[in-house]
Amino acid sequence: MTKYNDTTYAILGILTTECKSGYAIKQLIDRSLNHFWKISYGQIYPTLKLISQEGLAEIRTSSSNGRPEKNEYYLTEKGLDVLKNWLEQPIEHFPAERNEVLLKLFFGHYQSYERQVLLLQKYKEALEIRYQTYITIEQAIQQDTSKDSMYWLITLDYGKRTTHAAIEWCDCTLGKLKKEE
Amino acid sequence: MTKYNDTTYAILGILTTECKSGYAIKQLIDRSLNHFWKISYGQIYPTLKLISQEGLAEIRTSSSNGRPEKNEYYLTEKGLDVLKNWLEQPIEHFPAERNEVLLKLFFGHYQSYERQVLLLQKYKEALEIRYQTYITIEQAIQQDTSKDSMYWLITLDYGKRTTHAAIEWCDCTLGKLKKEE
DNA sequence: AGCGTCATGTAACCGGTTACATGATTTA
DNA sequence: TAAATCATGTAACCGGTTACATGACGCT
Numbered sequence: 001m002t003k004y005n006d007t008t009y010a011i012l013g014i015l016t017t018e019c020k021s022g023y024a025i026k027q028l029i030d031r032s033l034n035h036f037w038k039i040s041y042g043q044i045y046p047t048l049k050l051i052s053q054e055g056l057a058e059i060r061t062s063s064s065n066g067r068p069e070k071n072e073y074y075l076t077e078k079g080l081d082v083l084k085n086w087l088e089q090p091i092e093h094f095p096a097e098r099n100e101v102l103l104k105l106f107f108g109h110y111q112s113y114e115r116q117v118l119l120l121q122k123y124k125e126a127l128e129i130r131y132q133t134y135i136t137i138e139q140a141i142q143q144d145t146s147k148d149s150m151y152w153l154i155t156l157d158y159g160k161r162t163t164h165a166a167i168e169w170c171d172c173t174l175g176k177l178k179k180e181e
Numbered sequence: 182m183t184k185y186n187d188t189t190y191a192i193l194g195i196l197t198t199e200c201k202s203g204y205a206i207k208q209l210i211d212r213s214l215n216h217f218w219k220i221s222y223g224q225i226y227p228t229l230k231l232i233s234q235e236g237l238a239e240i241r242t243s244s245s246n247g248r249p250e251k252n253e254y255y256l257t258e259k260g261l262d263v264l265k266n267w268l269e270q271p272i273e274h275f276p277a278e279r280n281e282v283l284l285k286l287f288f289g290h291y292q293s294y295e296r297q298v299l300l301l302q303k304y305k306e307a308l309e310i311r312y313q314t315y316i317t318i319e320q321a322i323q324q325d326t327s328k329d330s331m332y333w334l335i336t337l338d339y340g341k342r343t344t345h346a347a348i349e350w351c352d353c354t355l356g357k358l359k360k361e362e
Numbered sequence: 363a364g365c366g367t368c369a370t371g372t373a374a375c376c377g378g379t380t381a382c383a384t385g386a387t388t389t390a
Numbered sequence: 391t392a393a394a395t396c397a398t399g400t401a402a403c404c405g406g407t408t409a410c411a412t413g414a415c416g417c418t
Contacts, residue, residue, distance in 0.1 A: 016288070040379055088292070103218055158350050173335050367415085376408100383398100384397100385396100387395080390394090
């Protein structure tokens, strides 16, 4: 079976929901997958083109009530097969993030104590904001009991847990630096 | 001040240590920064070329005892300034990892319960291996009391904490899935 | 003789972002 | 009437990996 990149599979997955157009896909990702998957129009539209060329989806153009023309992509049987097959494959890329904060801290000798503290405090702030947005999204999902929200909540939980661990690391590291000074 | 990419700054930082050649830089990164920074020769050598062209380092070629020729890059004053300036700048890219596991889980409806469990178990295994390597590296560093190992340990601690949180998420999620079935 | 390691480098490719172009409709 | 939103798309660019090419030395 032909191999595509993860972005293609992500879009195939989204096409199983009500989101069928490039614009709608972008919205869904920004709102629901944003904490572990991002994408730009510069990739969505070319990928949709590829998907239809490969016969994984067919386009139906809808231009209701004078609205701007919308291209809606409906998964074909082949498209669904490709998606399901990918889901069954073992994971290829285990996340291994680049972390600019750790990189700067690693060369901490060349910085003053104050600068190091500032770096960590800013990082902690950013992490706390992130954590709060997770909570907010979580609450919004929990109120909407209709849809099968479990998978949404599970991915959010991942974000919450790892972010919380990072925040604790900040506190702990600030303590260590203080002791050294 | 001219802006470079993070890879360039990472290399400038490493050039402050005993590692002065492309080969040595690669080794250091693979051994010490591997958990938050990776790099390939395809980037190291062109970047070193850039660094010397920009006057941030000067090359001294050493070919001792018949060994293959080695190009050693020594930071100039300008190079050190550029590095220090970057260290003082606020962080630009907060890590936002793409996570293939979460993506697959997000489309979990199209998979059997068994497949989902397998996915999580494999992920957990990989995380546990990672955690163990952190511990091993940590112990190796702690035995070598000579160098200023604190920053090494701090970055390792970050890896340990976030990995541990992810492992706990795996366990918890496996429980949730079981309850649903 | 063959493998591992030291050592440097490039070209092709890929995945992704940014900036730009276009234009209609809705809302304030 | 101005701004926001809906909607699609492309070209230039950037950061990075992979695969390849080359060659010397040291160990088994």
